[in-house]
Amino acid sequence: MAVFLHGGSPRSPRLTHPWQLSVLSVSVLARSCLGGISEDTAVGVIRFGRRGWNDAVEPHPVLDLAELLGAPPGIWLGRPGGARPEVTLVGHSMGGRAALWAAARHRVDRLVLLAPWLESSDPIPGPDTREVVIVHGTGDAVTSPQRSAALADRLATTRGVGQFVPLKGATHWLVDAWGRWVDAITTALAD
Numbered sequence: 001m002a003v004f005l006h007g008g009s010p011r012s013p014r015l016t017h018p019w020q021l022s023v024l025s026v027s028v029l030a031r032s033c034l035g036g037i038s039e040d041t042a043v044g045v046i047r048f049g050r051r052g053w054n055d056a057v058e059p060h061p062v063l064d065l066a067e068l069l070g071a072p073p074g075i076w077l078g079r080p081g082g083a084r085p086e087v088t089l090v091g092h093s094m095g096g097r098a099a100l101w102a103a104a105r106h107r108v109d110r111l112v113l114l115a116p117w118l119e120s121s122d123p124i125p126g127p128d129t130r131e132v133v134i135v136h137g138t139g140d141a142v143t144s145p146q147r148s149a150a151l152a153d154r155l156a157t158t159r160g161v162g163q164f165v166p167l168k169g170a171t172h173w174l175v176d177a178w179g180r181w182v183d184a185i186t187t188a189l190a191d
Contacts, residue, residue, distance in 0.1 A: 001042045001085040002189055003068070004030040005095030007117075008061065012052030023047055025174050026092055029181065036186030042085065053094060061098035062105070065089075069106035086110070090185060092174065093117050093143060096134075103129045112188045114181065115140050115172050118147040124155065133163045133188040137170025137177060 006026040008016070016023060027045050034043060046068065050060040069087070088110040091099035096116025103111055104123035110131045125132060132155050136148040148164060155162025165184050170177035 001044065002030075002033075002037065002088045002090055002112075004043070004045045005061070005065075005089060005091035005099055006045070006048065007093030007095055008048060008050075009052045009094070011054055012050065013054060014051045016048050016051050018047060020051070022093070026095065029092075029174060029185070030090075032178070032182045033185050033189065036182065037189045041189065048095075048098070053097070059098065059101065061094060062101045065098055065102040066106065069102055069108065088112060088189060090114065090189075091116065093172065097122065100125065103132075110188075112185055113148070114174070114185070115143050115145075116148060117143045118151060120147075124151075125161070130161055131163075131188075132161050133165060133184075135165040135167060135181065135184040135188075137167045137172065139169045140172045142172035 004026050007022040030043050030045050046064065048061045048064045053059045053061065086109045089099035089102060089108055090112040092114040094117050096113035097118060099111050099113060100122055102108060103125035107128040109128065111125060111129060113134045115136050116134065134148045134152045136145040138145055152162035152164035167177055167180050170180060174181050
């Protein structure tokens with residue numbers, strides 16, 4: 001199962017709506033990736049309740065993911081008593097940061113972080129996370145490609161799970177290099 005997570009802002013208590021650009025772009029991105037991944041992989045999009053991160057200890061997006069990741073295994077596929085599927089979180093910007101935090105607190109098998117918003121105090125994924133692919137445009141002026149590369153290097157060195165994929169010239173916004181973002185995601189999901 002691949003769950004796509006949209007971006008947001010550092011602070012905003014406003015409710016998230018399906019027509020927001022960050023939500024729409026990640027929803028279309030998820031659909032664009034369908035042709036390049038296994039038919040056995042269920043794909044979904046989570047819409048966070050609030051637009052902002054809002055809290056340093058219990059951020060809203062992380063709480064939203066806790067509801068999903070803490071659900072009984074059978075709930076995942078609508079079959080009580082069913083096995084929990086392998087979980088990949090694909091997060092853009094704030095969604096990437098939320099995915100990283102969620103993987104530190106819950107079982108997440110794989111992370112694909114797209115131009116993630118990273119801070120030095122952010123946790124690292126737990127031992128269940130066996131792969132972390134960080135894709136970042138080298139022309140990003142919103143979030144730091146250098147922090148992404150450093151995190152990937154740290155995870156590769158300490159746990160053998162980090163990989164950095166630079167997209168030359170791409171900015172923070174997915175639309176400027178759409179095909180390259182899709183290719184990077186489908187490659188990560190196919191491995």
